[in-house]
Amino acid sequence: PVDPATLPARLGQIGFNEYHAPPVDSLPPSVEPLAAPEYLAGRAAELRARVADRTPPDSATLFIRPTAGGPYRGYGMRPGGAYEYAASVPAEAIREGPYEFVITLFRGASRVTFPTGLEQLPTDWDYYGRGAWKFDVVGTQTPLRLFAPAADAARMAFTRIGDAGRRGLFRLTWSPVTGQPVFHFELPVDTSGWGPADYTASLVIKDRIAARQETIAGADHLRLRLRALGPGQVLHVTLMEDDGTSWTAALSVGSTWSEQALPLSGFTPGRGVLLPEGFPGEWNYWVGPAAGRGRSGDRPRIDRVDRLQLSLRREEGVAITAGRYGVEVEWITLGSGR
Incomplete structure (x- = not known):
């Protein structure tokens, strides 16, 4: 220790005896x-x-x-x-x-x-x-739950609508059939009929995929329980790998609750969406296959899947009114039919 008597009385305009150490600034463990x-x-x-x-x-x-x-x-x-x-x-x-x-x-x-x-x-x-x-x-044959609304809806990133609409437009409600939480997701439309050409919700699922280790390679289909807000509406389901390569399937959905299976063999190379979205504008919104990927003979690499994306898009010649185009999703799983 230093003898205070050996220290100068002042340091510039500050007296040495005027300094008081701040209290310890720490948080509990x-x-x-x-x-x-x-x-x-x-x-x-x-x-x-x-x-x-x-x-x-x-x-x-x-x-x-x-x-x-x-x-x-x-x-x-x-x-x-x-x-x-x-x-x-x-x-x-x-x-x-x-x-x-x-x-x-x-x-x-x-x-x-x-x-x-x-x-x-x-x-x-x-x-x-x-x-x-x-x-x-x-077990190795237990379907992997990719999306459960109650736990996952708040973790999703959404397409930004203009420069102000940064919060996702969705809500959680209840299935009248099972009583379980469901994800209500609709294509935003204003009073003039304008809406984005694409509205996507994106969920990071890489930790769930990794937890299944090598057994995930046996998965061969996605299964969804959902309904549309109107007859014959389309939900685009995308699996994005960690290199940006995206695999997409368009699912036609009826207005009654049903379970539908999407074979992974039916997913084709498509465009994913980079979310959260860059600001301002919509620069760098779409992402295509990585170099050398998406060609003939290429297939989804399930062990490399990083994100699940659900997209609603405007259809040519279809008039869309507010609250009438979208889906309600109860769950999505990844499993094996064997």
């Missing part, structure tokens, strides 16, 4: 889950998380249990660099079904369990935390 949405049954699962604090905790433990109930089981987490921690769960510890998990940080005699922030262990007899993160354990 936080934990961000980095687990995959799904893991394959019969295989060990690695769950990761990002732990942010002023100094690393003494240790961290992952606790998991089936969502339907049962006690939590703990697995020690190891540091993985850059604030990340990981825990390996053996294959025999997780069967098919939904699971939930929490993470406890230990420092000295203290322990804090996230996401609730309770100073308890989830194995304590009086633990009352209700919050937990989720993941599913699935």
